[in-house]
Amino acid sequence: MKPFVLLGTRDHDKAAGDEYESVRRHAGLAAEELIQIRVEAGPLRQLRLDDYSGVFLGGGPFNVSDAVKSDLQLRVEADLRGVVDQIVDADFPFLGMCYGIGTVTAHLGGTVDRTYGEGLGAVEVTLTPEAADDPLLAGVPASFEAFVGHKEACNGVPPGVTLLATGTTCPVQMYRYGANVYVTQFHPELDVESLAQRMAIYRHAGYFHPDDYTALVEMARRSGVRDHPHRLLRNFVSHYARD
Template structure:
């Protein structure tokens, strides 16, 4: 039995899926999401806003992933492409495509779905626990956070995770749109990239860890990767 047959026997979609992702800064790429896509022989394309503003036609991709970044959804004066990105995300949702938003991506999803996005009362940077609804994971899991903003739950959305520092950590809108405030995709490489680019934010506080503490938390990434892959497998079935 080859790899494709093995995946098919476990109920996975083995048809080549075209995944497009929106990347806002060089140091916040797909990380473990790319590992999942390569395992299943899916095709990856990207709009990297720091290089280009070219977006694909809706018919040219099957699933959309919106990644993180240090800017806010309200920073359109500094990042005018945010206007086009929001329109594109809304069109992707309305067309029925599976959509996953991570960190800034989850905030952009919340915004286009009509919810308010605003600074959280705490910055949350480091490995801290969230309490999951059974749909994503059973009970508590320590995940990687790096965010200062948060959002209200979009009307009609279902909260899937929360934490002591941030009420809305994950949500589902309909069957095929998911927003994650945290970073299930974290790998050692992605962690180093974020520390190198945004390490100035690591001023010790109640919900902010040091760079050393964040590196020491990397063993948690194996469990978060499992939850990520489970979620992506669910979204894959809608293609």
């Protein structure tokens, strides 16, 4: 099988490693089947898409809507624009999570702003009728809980996409562009333990008050987040894995 690749932007070694392990484990991939490329670590060479079965894009510390951007953020955004151009033009298998939805939405000419940000926690995600026959959502119930935590989101669906999932606070939780380019606002890779690890790393990053850490972890443990979000990762792998 050709490997999948995870593009990451987290400038923290443990956060980057934890994200890789969460995606790999819930996607059902062996270490040699998922390659990690940390875009923040150095200029991103052009990807030879034919070398891979598909591409994941994880979350990170950057926001498309940031008013002030460092040189590093500007370089990462430019590199990712080049990759997204390739992927969208080729309609290549792609699953962007959290930061991924902002990156693709900007590419498609949609609006990404702070209107529908969601504090860290579990939210109910509801599938649209258009999701009924989508291969990534096979076996996923009509509504399920997933973890979120984001300062920005789509303000309306960008042109030409198929909305697959909505939420109460954030109306755009998942969409597809073309046949093979998918993005989610929620985090399909996160379970309770991986969320707690990420919260500990980003405790002072403005996603929640630092004093609320313990209460938020307990909230996550009491939530209804189970296996349903992870099924998207397994479905992506089983649908697109190729020799």
